[in-house]
Amino acid sequence: xxxxxxxxxxxxxxxxxxxxxxxxxxxxxxxxxxxxxxxxxxxxxxxxxxxxxxxxxxxxxxxxxxxxxxxxxxxxxxxxxxxxxxxxxxxxxxxxxxxxxxxxxxxxxxxxxxxxxxxxxxxxxxxxxxxxxxxxxxxxxxxxxxxxxxxxxxxxxxxxxxxxxxxxxxxxxxxxxxxxxxxxxxxxxxxxxxxxxxxxxxxxxxxxxxxxxxxxxxxxxxxxxxxxxxxxxxxxxxxxxxxxxxxxxxxxxxxxxxxxxxxxxxxxxxxxxxxxxxxxxxxxx
Amino acid sequence: xxxxxxxxxxxxxxxxxxxxxxxxxxxxxxxxxxxxxxxxxxxxxxxxxxxxxxxxxxxxxxxxxxxxxxxxxxxxxxxxxxxxxxxxxxxxxxxxxxxxxxxxxxxxxxxxxxxxxxx
Numbered sequence: 001x002x003x004x005x006x007x008x009x010x011x012x013x014x015x016x017x018x019x020x021x022x023x024x025x026x027x028x029x030x031x032x033x034x035x036x037x038x039x040x041x042x043x044x045x046x047x048x049x050x051x052x053x054x055x056x057x058x059x060x061x062x063x064x065x066x067x068x069x070x071x072x073x074x075x076x077x078x079x080x081x082x083x084x085x086x087x088x089x090x091x092x093x094x095x096x097x098x099x100x101x102x103x104x105x106x107x108x109x110x111x112x113x114x115x116x117x118x119x120x121x122x123x124x125x126x127x128x129x130x131x132x133x134x135x136x137x138x139x140x141x142x143x144x145x146x147x148x149x150x151x152x153x154x155x156x157x158x159x160x161x162x163x164x165x166x167x168x169x170x171x172x173x174x175x176x177x178x179x180x181x182x183x184x185x186x187x188x189x190x191x192x193x194x195x196x197x198x199x200x201x202x203x204x205x206x207x208x209x210x211x212x213x214x215x216x217x218x219x220x221x222x223x224x225x226x227x228x229x230x231x232x233x234x235x236x237x238x239x240x241x242x243x244x245x246x247x248x249x250x251x252x253x254x255x256x257x258x259x260x261x262x263x264x265x266x267x268x269x270x271x272x273x274x275x276x277x278x279x280x281x282x283x284x285x
Numbered sequence: 286x287x288x289x290x291x292x293x294x295x296x297x298x299x300x301x302x303x304x305x306x307x308x309x310x311x312x313x314x315x316x317x318x319x320x321x322x323x324x325x326x327x328x329x330x331x332x333x334x335x336x337x338x339x340x341x342x343x344x345x346x347x348x349x350x351x352x353x354x355x356x357x358x359x360x361x362x363x364x365x366x367x368x369x370x371x372x373x374x375x376x377x378x379x380x381x382x383x384x385x386x387x388x389x390x391x392x393x394x395x396x397x398x399x400x401x402x403x404x
Binding site: 227 | 298301302306308312313315316319321326354356359398399400
């Protein structure tokens, strides 16, 4: 395999969610569908080595354990929720940390189920990111994934980003680090009411700035469209490229409709149900 | 519950699931229509196929400039080969879409619609 191309995952566990487990699961799927190596950045290296098969990773980059005060609510279906730390402050350093010239940066809950993203490496554009997205349930207001706030700039998904090491992308990622450091300022300038740092917002703001504070062509669209389910839906079944979800039913809290996908990559935001499914998969191996 | 209402609600759930599956199948169709050529992405549409055929019919079959989905111009140096490729992509995607759509249409239960018989 060509070492200059690869995927990059970040796994920082909190008290409720095992992101390392998700990363191990996703690395296997990346190898299966995209045939590229995966590097992991984690603050749980010992846990990874003692609990899972570390050979699924091309490289393991240790990260200092540094718990944050970024708390948020995680749902497990519409009726159950837990509060946990949102350890998301490492993504902006990926440009410096990635060992690859061409990197596919993914969230660990982005379940690769086809070969589509392999085409990123053959496209001419040096920076690709999803803007268009579709909620599988189609019963919720999708406005929060169209603009970063009601009066602000377009929303881009930091969930899945492709970039090459170029001077311009270096400027972009340095800008991201600056936005992260001065988050309280930028979130006010861009009229974001919540103080919670979100990578999607930081990536969107940085794209807006790189485009000369307007809409522009700095960021190109990834192939296809981002399909997602929120944490109020439940992943019920997964086998190979087939997934079955229970998605929220309109106006009936706690009731669901069944929905299945085949050969479609989906961002599964309900991390609890994803981990239950991974447990089943690992038990069957 | 009144049996008439109960049956109507069952059917209503079935229709919601059917429409969801149809929508996802359309998304997959759109994805399958993507063709990657010379570092550019083209969504194969009837319009693109017809335009490329027009180039061929007017003997512009050597080199032509086309713009991709991101508005990037690229030189297509073998129009006939490109035409054959997009033609294949279109029909492979459309045939798959048709087959899966017909399968969906013939399913009469929610379990069969979501193909959930594994457990």
